[in-house]
Amino acid sequence: MSQILAIANQKGGTGKSTTAVHLAYYLAIQQGHKTLLIDADSQSSSSQWLHNLKKSIAFKAIHEKDRLFEEIPRLASDYDYLVIDGPAGRLDDETKAILAWSNLVVVPIQPKVLDLSSTLKAVMLINQAQQIRQGQPLGTLFLNRAKPGTRLKDEATRFLQAVPGMVALKTIIHDREAIADAPGQNATTWTMSGRPAASARREYKQLFSEILSLLKGLDPT
Numbered sequence: 001m002s003q004i005l006a007i008a009n010q011k012g013g014t015g016k017s018t019t020a021v022h023l024a025y026y027l028a029i030q031q032g033h034k035t036l037l038i039d040a041d042s043q044s045s046s047s048q049w050l051h052n053l054k055k056s057i058a059f060k061a062i063h064e065k066d067r068l069f070e071e072i073p074r075l076a077s078d079y080d081y082l083v084i085d086g087p088a089g090r091l092d093d094e095t096k097a098i099l100a101w102s103n104l105v106v107v108p109i110q111p112k113v114l115d116l117s118s119t120l121k122a123v124m125l126i127n128q129a130q131q132i133r134q135g136q137p138l139g140t141l142f143l144n145r146a147k148p149g150t151r152l153k154d155e156a157t158r159f160l161q162a163v164p165g166m167v168a169l170k171t172i173i174h175d176r177e178a179i180a181d182a183p184g185q186n187a188t189t190w191t192m193s194g195r196p197a198a199s200a201r202r203e204y205k206q207l208f209s210e211i212l213s214l215l216k217g218l219d220p221t
């Protein structure tokens with residue numbers, strides 16, 4: 001049975017593509033699952049990144065709402081996991097097509113005041129899909145690019161816990177140079193050397209374990 005995981009937030013630059021590429025790598029290479037990344041962002045940054053990795057991780061760019069709606073279930077039947085990198089900007093119809101099929105959606109949020117409020121737009125679309133689909137997709141939120149010891153990080157953590165219909169993930173991904181450097185090195189933190197990359201890896205591993213254990217509790221499609 002396939003599982004469809006979407007990384008969504010119409011707010012730009014919150015870490016969707018970075019999370020999607022790290023998750024696709026984790027599922028395909030570390031765990032050996034048949035995995036496809038669907039790049040729904042017209043900037044195609046995650047497909048470009050995966051292309052440059054030169055690993056056998058399948059990816060496909062689909063930017064148009066009707067194609068997303070029609071192709072996601074078809075592709076899902078050929079893979080264990082689909083990881084969908086969602087679009088930024090006012091592409092609500094594309095996001096809705098993705099939410100119509102996803103089992104679980106992950107919303108990365110940066111601990112900035114404006115990002116917190118604009119997240120509510122993504123949450124509204126998720127809540128609408130949940131009403132139609134008897135609670136699916138399971139909605140999850142996590143803090144990305146958090147700075148340790150800041151008041152904003154603490155405030156954002158409390159904000160996440162209060163968002164209706166969504167699970168606040170316990171793992172926080174901190175603002176790490178190794179993560180920002182990864183695409184420029186045609187790599188992910190899974191293979192980069194040095195302690196900074198190892199710290200980033202540890203956080204990603206914890207985040208993805210948390211997400212996968214939530215998925216296990218859902219009925220497969």
Ligand SMILES: Nc1ncnc2c1ncn2[C@@H]1O[C@H](COP(=O)(O)OP(=O)(O)OP(=O)(O)O)[C@@H](O)[C@H]1O
Nearest residue numbers: 012013014015016017018088145174175176179180
């Ligand atoms: N945890 C992190 N630490 C440091 N830099 C990060 C982290 N997560 C993401 N970034 C950087 O933040 C920028 C935006 O990330 P990314 O492209 O993944 O966001 P996005 O949500 O996909 O953006 P868009 O909405 O434009 O598609 C990139 O330069 C990326 O390298």
Ligand SMILES: [Mg+2]
Nearest residue numbers: 016017041045
């Ligand atoms: Mg992106």
